[in-house]
Amino acid sequence: MWQGCRLVFALVLAGLPSAAIAQTTAISAPPAAPAAQSTELPPTRADILRGEYGRYRANNDLLFYHLDVRVDPARKSISGSNEVRFRMLSDDTRIQLDLHPSLNVDRILSEGAPLKYARELSAVYIDFPATLRAGETYTIDVHYSGMPLEQGRFGSMAFRTDSAGRPWITTACEEEGASTWWPNKDQWRDEPDGMQISVAVPDGLMDVSNGKFVGSTKLGDGYTRWDWLVQYPINSYGVALNIGAYAHFSDRLGDLPLDFYVLPENLARAKPQFAQAKPMLEIFERYFGEYPFAKDGYKLIEVPYLGMEHQSAVAYGNKFANGYLGRDFTGVGISLQFDFIIIHESAHEWFGNAVSAADASDMWIHEGFATYLEGLYVEQRFGREASINYINGEKPRVRNQAPVVTQRGIHREPTQDQYFKGALFLHTLRSVVNDDAKWEKLLRDFYQRFKYRSILTEDVVQFFNAQLGQDLTPIFNQYLRRPAIPVLELKFQDEGTLAYRWKADERDFAMPVRAGAPGALQILEPTTDWKTMRSPAAKDVFVVATDLYYIDVRRLE
Numbered sequence: 001m002w003q004g005c006r007l008v009f010a011l012v013l014a015g016l017p018s019a020a021i022a023q024t025t026a027i028s029a030p031p032a033a034p035a036a037q038s039t040e041l042p043p044t045r046a047d048i049l050r051g052e053y054g055r056y057r058a059n060n061d062l063l064f065y066h067l068d069v070r071v072d073p074a075r076k077s078i079s080g081s082n083e084v085r086f087r088m089l090s091d092d093t094r095i096q097l098d099l100h101p102s103l104n105v106d107r108i109l110s111e112g113a114p115l116k117y118a119r120e121l122s123a124v125y126i127d128f129p130a131t132l133r134a135g136e137t138y139t140i141d142v143h144y145s146g147m148p149l150e151q152g153r154f155g156s157m158a159f160r161t162d163s164a165g166r167p168w169i170t171t172a173c174e175e176e177g178a179s180t181w182w183p184n185k186d187q188w189r190d191e192p193d194g195m196q197i198s199v200a201v202p203d204g205l206m207d208v209s210n211g212k213f214v215g216s217t218k219l220g221d222g223y224t225r226w227d228w229l230v231q232y233p234i235n236s237y238g239v240a241l242n243i244g245a246y247a248h249f250s251d252r253l254g255d256l257p258l259d260f261y262v263l264p265e266n267l268a269r270a271k272p273q274f275a276q277a278k279p280m281l282e283i284f285e286r287y288f289g290e291y292p293f294a295k296d297g298y299k300l301i302e303v304p305y306l307g308m309e310h311q312s313a314v315a316y317g318n319k320f321a322n323g324y325l326g327r328d329f330t331g332v333g334i335s336l337q338f339d340f341i342i343i344h345e346s347a348h349e350w351f352g353n354a355v356s357a358a359d360a361s362d363m364w365i366h367e368g369f370a371t372y373l374e375g376l377y378v379e380q381r382f383g384r385e386a387s388i389n390y391i392n393g394e395k396p397r398v399r400n401q402a403p404v405v406t407q408r409g410i411h412r413e414p415t416q417d418q419y420f421k422g423a424l425f426l427h428t429l430r431s432v433v434n435d436d437a438k439w440e441k442l443l444r445d446f447y448q449r450f451k452y453r454s455i456l457t458e459d460v461v462q463f464f465n466a467q468l469g470q471d472l473t474p475i476f477n478q479y480l481r482r483p484a485i486p487v488l489e490l491k492f493q494d495e496g497t498l499a500y501r502w503k504a505d506e507r508d509f510a511m512p513v514r515a516g517a518p519g520a521l522q523i524l525e526p527t528t529d530w531k532t533m534r535s536p537a538a539k540d541v542f543v544v545a546t547d548l549y550y551i552d553v554r555r556l557e
């Protein structure tokens, strides 16, 4: 994501004194004059090549990757191969993989024989001498090498050193794409069912990647290979290398192994801080069911950037402090009571990694849900009131200038509204459902229905509608596909009559809302047409529960 779990405003805040930060979180300053949103620009050829699920991607279904690489810290280079196993879905002679143009394709082999290929920007089109048949399984080996370009907020693939000068090499490439450092089918719709990751690094260093640790083998040439096995579907951007002189400690949550990797000098700080992981996992398991990657285990790995939801290998760079790099992120006094990166990135194991968006356009399924899960975590630890405050503390960060769901097929990440508006939208939906047990069951059933699958917003809408027996489509559309939030218009008329309606872009928008006399709120059922009722409270005391709904209220004369 362009802010990914990389929240982009951190860049902006990083240089500000803390007083200025407190101010930006505490007041709802009007957004700056609308700039051209990146979500509205015409796509480039690169955007289309990367984002489009075209013929040469759609004609096959990924089964398995074996990424087998050697990383040379001195040369800042990577070389090796990815064995790609796939099943054809239709007869064809060509498939598309992806590899950044800065990296060299050395050769592509099918059963030992070289295949022809053509490159355009990051796309690698591979041609087969005979037609691949629908239903048949094929394996190719893509050999590559080069020096990955360090790019993007978290470096994509970054060759750094730790404070002792030892190599510290990490990957985080959600925005830039996994093909910035390894060849793969770099899109969101199709995931392999599993993956083997073999990484050779100089003796004395280790690589921590996704999945279950299989073993390490001394290669006798100054390198040691570290083998990991991913036993679940995985996003291409979720695949990670973490190479360093890590210290390791572990724990268990029932049968689930919890493994922690930090630089040796941070061991004493990491142990108490990472103790937050276990009760957090218990909270999310209570809501949604078993940790999604039980066979692979749960890992937290120290990295030199803020954090990323790498599947079963969560990247952690929050400096062993609570809040967001030690700051009260929502400005309502709750953020400093837990480690934002541990909670947020781990929430992605359920939403982002297990339930995944099939296109970057629908990334709110990762970010809106993960942000909402922070609120559920707060609710379990500190109560409903604290959770409502926490979620409402996100309102000043929403800009409402572009739809949360962007155009499909061009790999264009939504604006940061996908986080906070996404969470506030789910918070609002809960108030619409107005039954906590029903809401929690709905969330759990939704997760269970779609875990290990890649879905679009339409799937979410359809599932929620079917489970609730209601058509909430206009509500989803207003919050996710329109820039503006709904406005409750109120007109207090003579003789105690109240006229009310929703002002919304969706003609069929209808959403119940709590309003009335303080302490005796009732549920109004406004639509986009005016309705009238005997006002439940005089004009000057009439209130709307805006803490339970993300809406605006306008009183008309």
Ligand SMILES: [Zn+2]
Residues within 6 Å of the ligand: 004, 005, 006, 309, 344, 345, 348, 366, 367, 370
């Ligand atoms: Zn996130």
